Amino acid sequence: MARAGRAPWLTLQRREAIEAWLFVSPTLIGFLIFFLGPLIAVVFYSVSEWNLLSGEQVFVGMANYHDALRENPDFWHVIRNSVIFAIGLVPLNMALALTLALALSRPFRGVVFFRTVFFAPVVTSAVAWAIVWKFLLQGEGGTVNALLGYVGIDGPNWLREPDWAMAAVIVTRVIKMVGLNMILYIAALQAIPRDYEEAARLEGASGWQIFRMVTWPLLAPATLIIMVITTIGSFKVFDHIYLMTGGGPENGTLVLAYYIYEQAFEFFNVGYASALAMIMFVIVLALTIVQLILRQKGAA
Amino acid sequence: MRAAKTRLTVSLLALCLASGPALAENLRFTVWTGNEAHLKMLNGIAEGFEAAHEGTQVTFETIPAGDYVQKLTFQLAGGNPPDLGWMFEDSMPAFVAAKAVEPLTDVLENTEGYDLADFSEPAMGLWKKDDEIYGVPFSTSPFMIFYNKDMFDAAGLEDPLTLAEKGEWNMTKFREVAKALTRSGERVWGFEFKDGQGYDTRIMHAVMPPIRAYGGDAWANGACGFDQPEAVEAIKTLHGMVFEDKSIVPPGEQGDYFSGSSAMTINQISRASKMPEAGFAWGVAPLPSGPAGEAPVIGQAGLVVFAKSDQKELAKEFVAWMTNKENVAVMAQFFPPARASVLDSDAFTDANSLIPAEQMKNVAAAIKNGKVLPSHQRAPQILAAQKPKFDALWRADADVEASIQAICAAIKPQL
Incomplete structure (x- = not known):
């Protein structure tokens, strides 16, 4: 028997709240289990020495961080490689993506075909991509060097010389991933009202002036986002290095994510690898904050 | 009444769950082959063991060779250890040093008809430490x-x-x-x-x-x-x-x-x-x-029992079963043996359908006289x-x- 004078527990507001939680719960549970949980665990692992085989786990405080930052010369070599990779990849990727987007943002006959062509590598298997490029980049029998030979250039043994190997992995990575940034730029370009461009054109602005004074400033938010995700992606690059060079030759392409993998999954130094992962997290976070600050200053 | 029903249901459920493993002993065995012929042969060997050990079932679980040590290590560390498995020669010293694998000497020495001395000393070198055997090579393949x-x-x-x-x-x-x-x-x-x-x-x-x-x-x-x-x-x-x-x-x-x-x-x-x-x-x-x-230079792979297995003794018995003379002879069709008696037999030289017997004799000689690749913890x-x-x-x-x-x-x- 219902008791008079007592408000029902399940009010409309509560019901809506429960429904909302139910809707977000699959994602939320996934986030907690597969993202937040491991993230917190990595912090604990990073202050321990954990031998996976024996199961021994010993608290070592900041020793893993000290080893990485002060004792292990490999770490700074790896950071240098990661920075070179990022400096090489980010501007090249963005410049190429913007160029392609400017060319392919307007409708013309065959535009969909060209967009597909440039986007296709993004969805191509990384393994297939690496195998094909390893053939193309062979020292003597490679297609790239054969083409260079036609214009009188004696190409290097791309993947066996440290400096050239870094250049090769950067360029092949750019070609693989540029389609993604191209799509983002195309979306951003299509969101810019045509009126601005038409107004500038009526005022007598040239194509370059329109791009520099109208289009480029309006692309700034998209550029920031693209820069942030491309930079983060460049620091996290792993599969490409694993498949193309394995960090070689002479550790010339040994970047941070690959180094972490090596420590964790080949040497089973889980504690040290976790400390490296935390350092990578801090670097990426710092870069993102710097870019956001620069953006805010630019907007001010 | 309703509470009592609930308690009864939960108790029965718990009883069923708890009694599961006792009714059937399942040995989980990790391998890096996915080859159907290999698995068919392994299952055939396991059937003989299962017949002699009522209620036991051996399950072969394939982990690709490239990921084998990683995935195995994470299974051991993650509380989901297999009972036994294949082991690469270059990984063995680290597993022994970490006490992640069980000593097998007792079982091998005391299994009737096993004839441990049939394995040549060089072939066993990698799988022993301080006179204790931690693994038995099932494949001793010369280059x-x-x-x-x-x-x-x-x-x-x-x-x-x-x-x-x-x-x-x-x-x-x-x-x-x-x-x-x-x-x-x-x-x-x-x-x-x-x-x-x-x-x-x-x-x-x-x-x-x-x-x-x-x-x-x-x-x-x-x-x-x-x-x-x-x-x-x-x-x-x-x-x-x-x-x-x-x-x-x-x-x-x-x-x-x-x-x-x-x-x-x-x-x-x-x-x-x-x-x-x-x-x-x-x-x-x-x-x-x-x-x-x-x-001659030899590459090896062995069988080990993992220290975290719940059924170590049964797993050790299975290693002894799998590496007895009869089963090593069966495996010789794919995996060159370390047992001298099998190496000397026509069963081995005639076992490979692709390589003529006279060339297989060179393989047998290389196994006998060869030295394994250098190894280290x-x-x-x-x-x-x-x-x-x-x-x-x-x-x-x-x-x-x-x-x-x-x-x-x-x-x-x-x-």
Whole structure:
């Protein structure tokens, strides 16, 4: 028997709240289990020495961080490689993506075909991509060097010389991933009202002036986002290095994510690898904050 | 009443769950083969064990070779340990040092009719520590020279098997024929390292056969051996073949023996399975001898019981069952045995449908006289430390001796 004078527990507001939680719960549970949980665990692992085989786990405080930052010369070599990779990849990727987007943002006959062509590598298997490029980049029998030979250039043994190997992995990575940034730029370009461009054109602005004074400033938010995700992606690059060079030759392409993998999954130094992962997290976070600050200053 | 019903249901459920493992003992066995014929053979061996142990079921779980050690380690660390499994030779010392695998000596010595002495001492060397056996090799596969007979015949050269039978198959002859068979303009080489990966993941497979033939070793007793005169001479020979003779597929090039672009390669007999589709006449010969005489090199894989298994004793019994004479003879069709009695039998020499019996006799001899690849508790760290220094060695303008010194300097802290 219902008791008079007592408000029902399940009010409309509560019901809506429960429904909302139910809707977000699959994602939320996934986030907690597969993202937040491991993230917190990595912090604990990073202050321990954990031998996976024996199961021994010993608290070592900041020793893993000290080893990485002060004792292990490999770490700074790896950071240098990661920075070179990022400096090489980010501007090249963005410049190429913007160029392609400017060319392919307007409708013309065959535009969909060209967009597909440039986007296709993004969805191509990384393994297939690496195998094909390893053939193309062979020292003597490679297609790239054969083409260079036609214009009188004696190409290097791309993947066996440290400096050239870094250049090769950067360029092949750019070609693989540029389609993604191209799509983002195309979306951003299509969101810019045509009126601005038409107004500038009526005022007598040239194509370059329109791009520099109208289009480029309006692309700034998209550029920031693209820069942030491309930079983060460049620091996290792993599969490409694993498949193309394995960090070689002479550790010339040994970047941070690959180094972490090596420590964790080949040497089973889980504690040290976790400390490296935390350092990578801090670097990426710092870069993102710097870019956001620069953006805010630019907007001010 | 309702509460009592609930309690009863939960209790029955708990009883069912708890009694599950007691009713059937399931041994989980990790392997890195997914080959149907291999699994069929393994299941056949397991059926005999299951018949003798009522209620026991053996399940083979495939983990791809490339991920095997990683996934296995994470299963052990994550509280989901298999009971037993295959183990790579180079991973074994680390597992033994971490006490992650169980000693097997007691069970092997006390299993009736097992005949532990039938396993040769060199074959067991890698699987023992302080007189305790921690693993039993199920595959003891020597590295052999695979050659393209058509290319030798076309060049009017005697093939390696013929040269070996005449006692003339040595490092000098090997270098000579490799150079004679090379046609640089046509991208045909005299020799290719194992699976074309001798400059990367298979550095040890590339350098160890000649180093052993010259009488050296990679390391021993905590000391680097690459810088010893014998090893230096061997590495100089290889370097000369790559960059002076240009007879070995060089770094950065994609050669492929199996498609006919190299006259010879080095591999284990399991790779013979790729030969029927190669489309040329071929043969298997011993490794070329050197100043130290014949020095076969063996790759091994063994069976181990994991220390975290809940059914260690049953798992140990299964290892003894799987590696008894009868079952080793069954496995010999795919995995060269370490048991002398099986090696000497026609069952082994006739077991391989692709390799003729007279060539299999060379395989058997190599198993008996061979030495396993160098191993170490910190093998992954050593291989990673030496890799960049080997990269520097494999350049045309490299100072070979200086590069070798650099290799030793890099691995000494790990040794």
